[in-house]
Amino acid sequence: MTESAAGRDKRKFASAKKMRDIMTSYYIEAKSAKETGKKVAWITSGGPVEPLIAMDIIPVYPENHGAMIGASKMGGNLCEKAGEMGYSDDLCSYARADIACSLVNGGPIGGLPAPDMLICCNNICGTVLKWYEIQARYYKVPLFIFDTPFCHTGYGDEVKRYVRRQIDEYIAFLEESSGKKFDHDRMMEVGKYSVEAQVLWQSVLDTAMTKPSPMTCFDAFFFLALIVTLRGMEVTVDFYRGLLEEMRERVKEGIGAVPRERYRLLWDNLPIWYRIKWLSDIFTAHEACLVADTYTSAWCGQLKYMDEGRFLDSMAEGYTRVYLNIGVDEMIKSVLEMVDKYGVDGFVMHSNRSCKPYSLGQYDIRRAVQEKRGIPSVIIESHMVDDRSFSESQAETRIDAFMEILRESKGKRGA
Amino acid sequence: MDVLDELRKVADNPYGYARRLKGEGRAVIGYFCSYTPEEIIFAAGAHSMRLFGTHGEISRADAHLQAYCCSVVRGALEEALSGELNFLEGAVFPHTCDSIQRLSDIWRLTTRFKFFADVVLPVKLTTESSRMYMVEVLERFARELESAFGAGITGEKYLDSIRTFNKLRAGMADLYRLRSARPGIVSGSDFLAVVKAAMSMERRACADMITRLAGELGKKGPSSNAGGGKRIMLAGGVCDHPDVYRLIEESGGVVVWDDLCTGTRAFEGMIREGGNPLEAITERYMTRLACPAKHRSLTERGERLVRDAKEHKVRGVIFLLLKFCDPHDFDYPYLKESLDREGIPSMLVELEHQLPPEGQLRTRFETFMHTI
Numbered sequence: 145m146t147e148s149a150a151g152r153d154k155r156k157f158a159s160a161k162k163m164r165d166i167m168t169s170y171y172i173e174a175k176s177a178k179e180t181g182k183k184v185a186w187i188t189s190g191g192p193v194e195p196l197i198a199m200d201i202i203p204v205y206p207e208n209h210g211a212m213i214g215a216s217k218m219g220g221n222l223c224e225k226a227g228e229m230g231y232s233d234d235l236c237s238y239a240r241a242d243i244a245c246s247l248v249n250g251g252p253i254g255g256l257p258a259p260d261m262l263i264c265c266n267n268i269c270g271t272v273l274k275w276y277e278i279q280a281r282y283y284k285v286p287l288f289i290f291d292t293p294f295c296h297t298g299y300g301d302e303v304k305r306y307v308r309r310q311i312d313e314y315i316a317f318l319e320e321s322s323g324k325k326f327d328h329d330r331m332m333e334v335g336k337y338s339v340e341a342q343v344l345w346q347s348v349l350d351t352a353m354t355k356p357s358p359m360t361c362f363d364a365f366f367f368l369a370l371i372v373t374l375r376g377m378e379v380t381v382d383f384y385r386g387l388l389e390e391m392r393e394r395v396k397e398g399i400g401a402v403p404r405e406r407y408r409l410l411w412d413n414l415p416i417w418y419r420i421k422w423l424s425d426i427f428t429a430h431e432a433c434l435v436a437d438t439y440t441s442a443w444c445g446q447l448k449y450m451d452e453g454r455f456l457d458s459m460a461e462g463y464t465r466v467y468l469n470i471g472v473d474e475m476i477k478s479v480l481e482m483v484d485k486y487g488v489d490g491f492v493m494h495s496n497r498s499c500k501p502y503s504l505g506q507y508d509i510r511r512a513v514q515e516k517r518g519i520p521s522v523i524i525e526s527h528m529v530d531d532r533s534f535s536e537s538q539a540e541t542r543i544d545a546f547m548e549i550l551r552e553s554k555g556k557r558g559a
Numbered sequence: 560m561d562v563l564d565e566l567r568k569v570a571d572n573p574y575g576y577a578r579r580l581k582g583e584g585r586a587v588i589g590y591f592c593s594y595t596p597e598e599i600i601f602a603a604g605a606h607s608m609r610l611f612g613t614h615g616e617i618s619r620a621d622a623h624l625q626a627y628c629c630s631v632v633r634g635a636l637e638e639a640l641s642g643e644l645n646f647l648e649g650a651v652f653p654h655t656c657d658s659i660q661r662l663s664d665i666w667r668l669t670t671r672f673k674f675f676a677d678v679v680l681p682v683k684l685t686t687e688s689s690r691m692y693m694v695e696v697l698e699r700f701a702r703e704l705e706s707a708f709g710a711g712i713t714g715e716k717y718l719d720s721i722r723t724f725n726k727l728r729a730g731m732a733d734l735y736r737l738r739s740a741r742p743g744i745v746s747g748s749d750f751l752a753v754v755k756a757a758m759s760m761e762r763r764a765c766a767d768m769i770t771r772l773a774g775e776l777g778k779k780g781p782s783s784n785a786g787g788g789k790r791i792m793l794a795g796g797v798c799d800h801p802d803v804y805r806l807i808e809e810s811g812g813v814v815v816w817d818d819l820c821t822g823t824r825a826f827e828g829m830i831r832e833g834g835n836p837l838e839a840i841t842e843r844y845m846t847r848l849a850c851p852a853k854h855r856s857l858t859e860r861g862e863r864l865v866r867d868a869k870e871h872k873v874r875g876v877i878f879l880l881l882k883f884c885d886p887h888d889f890d891y892p893y894l895k896e897s898l899d900r901e902g903i904p905s906m907l908v909e910l911e912h913q914l915p916p917e918g919q920l921r922t923r924f925e926t927f928m929h930t931i
């Protein structure tokens with residue numbers, strides 16, 4: 145039974161167009177920075193962007209660009225180019241695609257605007273350090289490294305002091321690179337917007353607790369762009385307020401993102417950017433909704449450490465204790481919480497060759513989830529942006545087998 | 560027995576050696592990286608031993624780590640799970656790359672050694688705040704060792720330890736100079752044995768032996784091989800394969816210098832013998848040539864590589880990179896370009912815990928030697 149056109153329309157998000165518009169004008173502004181005399185800073189996805197916004201410096205995210213490259217299926221070509229430049233195919237494909245793109249101005253938007261400065265926060269991986277070193281050599285611009293020590297088991301006082309000191313160094317760096325004075329009042333305001341946007345984003349994700357869920361993680365992958373790139377701006381707060389309303393409306397009307405939602409799944413790791421639609425269709429055909437994921441919640445998971453009244457101080461801890469900068473046991477705890485919170489029946493793990501800090505440790509997380517909650521899981525392997533070696537048939541076979549197990553186990557539990 | 564023989568014996572069977580040490584009551588602590596502050600471990604009365612991972616099959620580790628993780632990490636976990644490393648009191652994990660970072664977690668959660676420590680050093684080594692942070696991290700580590708091994712580390716113990724490591728490193732520096740001045744004075748595989756012994760043997764005895772070895776070799780006449788092979792420099796990460804050195808020699812090369820984890824990067828730099836010992840150890844880390852997982856400069860590694868290659872008059876550079884090693888893989892294109900600009904030829908060999916068929920490697924080395 146296929147869905148009627150009216151049913152499909154009902155499922156479309158009005159906010160999607162709004163977001164595309166905001167992103168388009170953002171990229172236009174960034175690309176015309178030379179003419180408007182604004183400075184451009186490239187920054188890593190987990191980096192503290194708020195001081196940039198407060199300084200009116202345009203933040204640009206190579207990782208978001210990498211996702212766009214992947215989604216427009218241009219990753220394979222660019223990664224091939226990176227291979228010719230000497231970069232191993234085993235490296236992160238965000239980094240490879242971006243490095244190659246700088247040389248050829250390729251990709252869906254003809255390359256990113258050249259940076260005036262680079263801000264690298266290593267709270268997500270060691271890859272970004274190497275990647276930004278390469279770009280600092282290429283563009284010959286200053287590089288600021290915001291070093292967030294890995295928190296295997298806790299957050300020691302020495303870490304706290306070190307990260308806090310770096311916030312002052314960061315501000316001094318921005319003042320020097322932009323020739324402007326840092327405005328602390330403006331910072332307070334930006335901090336408020338940032339926290340507010342994160343609260344709203346969390347509330348948006350929380351609507352997926354409803355059965356049927358008004359959204360899937362594929363929607364979250366899409367709507368994530370603003371919280372990553374423009375948190376700290378008023379337009380972002382407004383946007384997420386609108387999106388939240390739209391979600392609540394759906395909840396009220398009982399509109400599910402997947403028609404006839406029977407299974408609720410949790411996604412782990414970054415998206416496979418070049419197969420989002422394909423994966424979404426497969427799961428929809430199985431009447432399975434990916435209600436939550438460990439990735440998009442990374443942009444609000446630190447709320448417990450944030451205090452908008454002491455934004456800069458609390459930001460130090462918030463940015464250091466992100467999901468990718470904590471031990472595997474802490475990750476297991478987070479995953480179990482999500483399983484319970486969203487009423488998850490099965491676990492889909494993307495073993496992402498591009499991202500070692502995210503993927504190594506997955507087998508232990510999988511075992512823990514299986515033991516503690518008794519839910520089945522499946523592992524799909526890919527290189528999130530480099531589509532040259534992705535095997536559709538293997539992924540599909542695995543998903544089918546997994547759904548078969550899920551059907552049986554859920555049948556037994558009589559749900 | 561001659562000194563070289565003794566060092567070779569340790570390098571051939573480091574675990575057998577470690578078991579004997581343990582039998583004598585010495586706690587053995589495994590480590591994986593040159594950023595391990597061994598001086599503190601020694602001062603605490605324990606023994607540090609570098610682990611390279613198995614050269615055998617990897618199966619148990621497959622339950623925890625994907626195949627796209629480097630073989631040092633997979634191989635070490637394999638040995639920890641198989642019981643091969645039961646002589647260890649525990650292990651210490653300085654923070655370097657993303658793979659070691661996760662190995663630390665998995666190790667902590669799945670093995671049952673008595674001692675475990677993370678030493679989360681700063682990644683950037685350029686600022687006063689990172690220096691202060693590093694000192695504090697080392698202080699924490701020292702306290703952990705003290706409480707594990709029940710004794711306070713006195714200033715005297717620190718000084719003795721720093722002197723021992725300085726002596727060892729000075730001896731290694733002499734050996735490196737000798738090898739460059741008189742290539743072939745020790746074969747490549749023997750040199751690797753000395754390097755490995757310097758990472759596994761009781762350090763006081765080892766420092767003595769290496770000093771003696773350098774003295775003896777210094778007195779010997781020029782080696783028979785002098786002027787024979789083409790002068791080669793190795794660059795990259797870990798290479799624990801004596802056969803690689805043999806094959807290079809059999810193909811007409813002779814290794815005169817290196818920039819390897821199992822080489823100069825582990826021995827470079829002396830520690831100040833006075834003042835606060837932890838600050839002195841920190842100073843060495845902040846100033847020695849950085850590994851690619853740390854940040855000291857944007858251009859230093861390339862400049863150093865070119866400078867060393869010129870200073871030691873090498874004909875070519877062989878990059879030995881471990882497959883799936885992100886930090887080294889990211890630096891490779893830029894390092895190669897630095898060499899290209901100066902007209903210094905180079906080749907790249909990807910290694911894993913087991914070598915590719917010998918013939919294949921030999922052909923590649925021979926081809927390279929012909930072109931340089």
Ligand code: SF4
Nearest residue numbers: 236268269271498499
């Ligand atoms: S995908 Fe993973 S390795 Fe790549 S930049 Fe992001 S966190 Fe780093």
Ligand code: SF4
Nearest residue numbers: 629656658881884885
């Ligand atoms: S630095 Fe490279 S070889 Fe060493 S553990 Fe990390 S990935 Fe493996």
